[in-house]
Amino acid sequence: MSEVLLRLDDIHVHFARQAVLEGAQLQVHRGEIVTLIGPNGAGKTTLVRTVLGLLEPDRGLVWRKPRLRIGYMPQKLHVDATLPLSVLRFLRLVPRVDRTRALAALHEVGAEHVIDSPLQKISGGEMQRVLLARALLREPELLVLDEPVQGVDVAGQAELYRLIGVLRDRYHCGVLMVSHDLHLVMSATDQVVCLNRHVCCSGHPEQVSSDPAFVELFGQDARSLAIYHHQHDHSHDLHGSVVVGKPHVHGPNCKH
Amino acid sequence: MPDFLLNALLAGLALALVAGPLGSFVVWRRMAYFGDTLSHAALFGVALGLMLDVNLTLAVTVGCVLLALLLVTLQQRQPLASDTLLGILAHSTLSLGLVSLSFMDDVRIDLMGYLFGDLLAVGPAELAWIVGGSALVLLMLIPLWRPLLAITVHEELAKVEGLPVAAIRLALMLLIAVVIAVAMKIVGVLLITSLLIIPAAAAQRHARTPEQMALGASLLGIVAVCLGLALSWFEDTPAGPSIVVSAAALFLLSFAWPKR
Numbered sequence: 469m470s471e472v473l474l475r476l477d478d479i480h481v482h483f484a485r486q487a488v489l490e491g492a493q494l495q496v497h498r499g500e501i502v503t504l505i506g507p508n509g510a511g512k513t514t515l516v517r518t519v520l521g522l523l524e525p526d527r528g529l530v531w532r533k534p535r536l537r538i539g540y541m542p543q544k545l546h547v548d549a550t551l552p553l554s555v556l557r558f559l560r561l562v563p564r565v566d567r568t569r570a571l572a573a574l575h576e577v578g579a580e581h582v583i584d585s586p587l588q589k590i591s592g593g594e595m596q597r598v599l600l601a602r603a604l605l606r607e608p609e610l611l612v613l614d615e616p617v618q619g620v621d622v623a624g625q626a627e628l629y630r631l632i633g634v635l636r637d638r639y640h641c642g643v644l645m646v647s648h649d650l651h652l653v654m655s656a657t658d659q660v661v662c663l664n665r666h667v668c669c670s671g672h673p674e675q676v677s678s679d680p681a682f683v684e685l686f687g688q689d690a691r692s693l694a695i696y697h698h699q700h701d702h703s704h705d706l707h708g709s710v711v712v713g714k715p716h717v718h719g720p721n722c723k724h
Numbered sequence: 725m726p727d728f729l730l731n732a733l734l735a736g737l738a739l740a741l742v743a744g745p746l747g748s749f750v751v752w753r754r755m756a757y758f759g760d761t762l763s764h765a766a767l768f769g770v771a772l773g774l775m776l777d778v779n780l781t782l783a784v785t786v787g788c789v790l791l792a793l794l795l796v797t798l799q800q801r802q803p804l805a806s807d808t809l810l811g812i813l814a815h816s817t818l819s820l821g822l823v824s825l826s827f828m829d830d831v832r833i834d835l836m837g838y839l840f841g842d843l844l845a846v847g848p849a850e851l852a853w854i855v856g857g858s859a860l861v862l863l864m865l866i867p868l869w870r871p872l873l874a875i876t877v878h879e880e881l882a883k884v885e886g887l888p889v890a891a892i893r894l895a896l897m898l899l900i901a902v903v904i905a906v907a908m909k910i911v912g913v914l915l916i917t918s919l920l921i922i923p924a925a926a927a928q929r930h931a932r933t934p935e936q937m938a939l940g941a942s943l944l945g946i947v948a949v950c951l952g953l954a955l956s957w958f959e960d961t962p963a964g965p966s967i968v969v970s971a972a973a974l975f976l977l978s979f980a981w982p983k984r
Contacts, residue, residue, distance in 0.1 A: 520884050540884040547877055551752045552931045561874045562885065586932075606885065 471498045473536060473610045473642045474519060479528035481514050488514045489525070490665045496610060496642040501633065503653045503673075504646045506663035507685055512646045513543070515663065516614055519644060539608030539641075541599045543615050545587075553587045555579075555598050562605045573601040576638075577631060592619030596628060604635065611635070613645035617652070625649065629656035650677070650686060729953070731851050732843045732963060736949035738858040739907050739919065744927070744942025745865055746903055747920035749896060751928065752876050756921050757807060758795075761814035762897075763904045763916035765791040767821030770838055770908075774828060781853045781905050788901030791817060796894075818913070841912035841964025844956070850909055857906040861899050868895055873934055911964035918968045923948060926975040929983060944974050 474496040481489040489511045496502050504512045517523040518530060520540055547553060559570040567583075574580040579597035582590045590598065596616060603611055616632065617625040629652055636643050647653045654660070654673040661670040668681040676682050725733075750759050769787025773780040791813060798809055825833060834842065846854070865872075871892045874882040883889045900920075907916045927940030951974075952967030 517880075520880070522880055522883060538884055540881055542878060542881055545878055545881075548752050548754065550925075550928050551876065552928070552933055552937055553873075553877065554933070557933060558877065561870065561877060561882075563870075602881075612884075 470500070471533070472496075473498055473533050474644070475529070475531045476515070476518065477529040477531075479515065479518055479525045479530070481511070481518065481523065481525050487665065489518075491528075492663060492666055494519070494644075494661060494667075496644050498609065498642050499636065499640050500659060501636055501643040501645070501657045502659045502661060503657040504644070504661050504663055505648070505650065505653065505686075506668075510664045510685075512663055513614065516612060516644070516646055520612060533609070537606055537609045539603030539606040539611045541596075541603045541611070541613045541616055543618060543646075545595065545599060547587050549588055554584055555582050555587055555590065556584060558587050558598065559602055559605060562602060565605055569605065570601075573604045574598070576604060576635065577601045593621070593624045593628075596620055600631075600635075604639070608639065608641050610642045610644065611639075613643065615646050615648065617647070617649065625652055629653070632656065728844055728846070729957065731846045731848065733949070733953055735846045735851050735854045735910055736843060736953060736967065737946055738855045739903070739910050740923070740945030740949045741942050742858040742861045742865075742903055743907070743919050743945050744923060744940070745869075745938035746861065746899060747924035747941055747945075748927075748934065748938045749872060749876065750900070750917075750920045751924045752934075753896075755900070756917055757810050757814075759900060759904070759917040759920055761795070761810045761817075762788045762791060762901060763908070763913045764814040765817035765821075766904055766908050766913045766916070767838055768817045768824065769821075769905070770833075771821045771824035771828070774833070775824070779853075781850075781857065781909075784905035784908055785902055788904050789898060792894075792897040792901060796897075837912070838908065839912045839914050840962060841908070841910050841915065843910050843953075843963035843967075846909055854906050854909065857902050861902050861906075864895070864899060868892065868899075872896060911967060915964055915968050918971065919945065919948075922968070922971040922975050926971070926978040929978050930981065945971065948974055 472495060474494070476492065476494040479489050479492045480487070492511065492515055494502070494515065504515065506512050514523065518525050520538065555574070556567060556570050559565055559573065571580055571583060574583055577597040577600045579594055579601065582594050582598065587598075596619070600613075600616065613632065617628050620628060632643060632645070633656055654677055657673055659670065660673045660676040662668045662676055662679070662682050662685060664685055668685065669676050669679040750756055765787055766784045769784035770780055772787055773783025776783070795809065795813060799806060825835065837845070871882070871887050874885070874887055875889050875892050879889050903920070904916050907919060911919055923941040923945040924937065926944050927937045931937035931940055948967055948971035951970035953963060955961050955966040955970065956963040
């Protein structure tokens with residue numbers, strides 16, 4: 469297995485006495501695409517913020533490779549309409565970036581035509597690409613992408629996921645992303661982590677998509693994506709808590 | 725040109741120069757009400773300065789900084805929205821300033837001067853403070869410019885990229901506090917924010933880069949100061965409000981000017 473870039477173990481986070489993460493764990497290797505999926509309120513963004521160091525967990529271990537360079541692509545970017553900022557200037561907010569480097573990064577993501585456009589005037593898909601270009605300018609060892617295809621049409625989504633795969637190969641970096649759309653993610657990822665406050669199941673997409681825990685979280689529709697089956701041994705209520713009363717037996721892919 | 729007019733002009737120009745870039749950040753970061761609150765607190769700083777018998781510019785700066793720190797602490801500790809908090813702090817510090825000043829029987833102060841400015845009474849010592857303070861803020865802004873832009877665009881992205889976001893945000897508050905202390909003599913506590921935001925808002929429509937907007941705001945501020953002083957000189961109007969009226973006129977004119 470290649471170098472470990474990041475390891476989180478037994479992460480607990482509470483907001484206002486409400487548990488958001490209860491013993492979540494995560495590992496990302498160099499050259500690996502890890503996708504976090506889970507319903508709303510499952511703590512995906514909280515886990516990503518912990519990875520980024522924007523949030524201190526109440527308990528748990530966060531280990532990053534020393535001096536790990538992270539390229540972060542936020543979920544969305546809202547720039548006040550009064551701030552006159554071109555895409556080039558936005559990219560040049562990263563230190564030591566000139567027009568040539570900015571253009572090269574935009575070329576990689578297929579958005580070089582917007583280089584002189586005002587940031588507020590580009591489309592949702594172009595914005596996602598520009599944000600990705602900015603993350604690349606950091607020469608990342610780990611790319612963290614929070615819902616990278618938000619606001620992008622379906623054709624564009626597949627294209628963007630394909631691009632992320634290409635960039636992973638070219639930069640040989642680890643990729644951690646959060647996603648909602650199941651089937652597109654499945655084909656574009658090496659490791660799926662299904663989160664609902666704790667890690668319900670994780671593994672290769674083919675395994676996870678048929679995991680009963682996965683089916684339970686995402687509903688029967690998700691079963692159409694299923695390729696592999698295994699026994700899930702606990703159930704969740706609407707808040708995602710493990711339902712007590714049913715005996716819980718740890719299965720082979722059970723991570724809590 | 726009489727000395728007092730020259731002093732007034734230099735003081736006004738120094739302020740206009742620094743208010744351009746700083747005011748742009750106030751507009752971009754939607755801090756207009758924050759600036760207003762700090763400037764209202766300036767009057768409390770004046771009262772404090774008179775009570776402790778220290779330099780007033782210094783007292784006002786310290787007062788503004790303390791208020792900014794109090795505000796940040798309150799924002800983190802309780803659930804009231806920022807604008808509610810700002811409203812509470814703005815008016816209670818202004819009133820606290822007025823009440824404390826009324827207790828000082830032995831001090832004769834020109835309250836109107838503090839509220840609306842007394843630009844034509846700027847002496848050489850005060851001019852030195854104003855020019856010095858403005859120059860200090862401009863110098864500080866040079867290394868802070870890119871980090872400030874970065875946190876204005878996206879604070880968390882800036883933090884992940886290794887910028888000390890909290891320190892940069894605090895630095896911006898400190899710079900605004902210094903400018904307010906400097907501007908109090910020129911336009912008074914009730915009108916300070918206008919000099920920060922009106923030129924910046926007027927420059928916004930025609931700027932294509934952040935720097936163009938900042939420089940444009942400085943230039944428009946300078947024009948507003950000259951126009952306001954001229955109005956005050958020829959028509960005997962109060963200097964501070966005349967400058968603000970001129971700035972507002974320039975803002976309206978910016979709409980008439982065809983956009984590129």
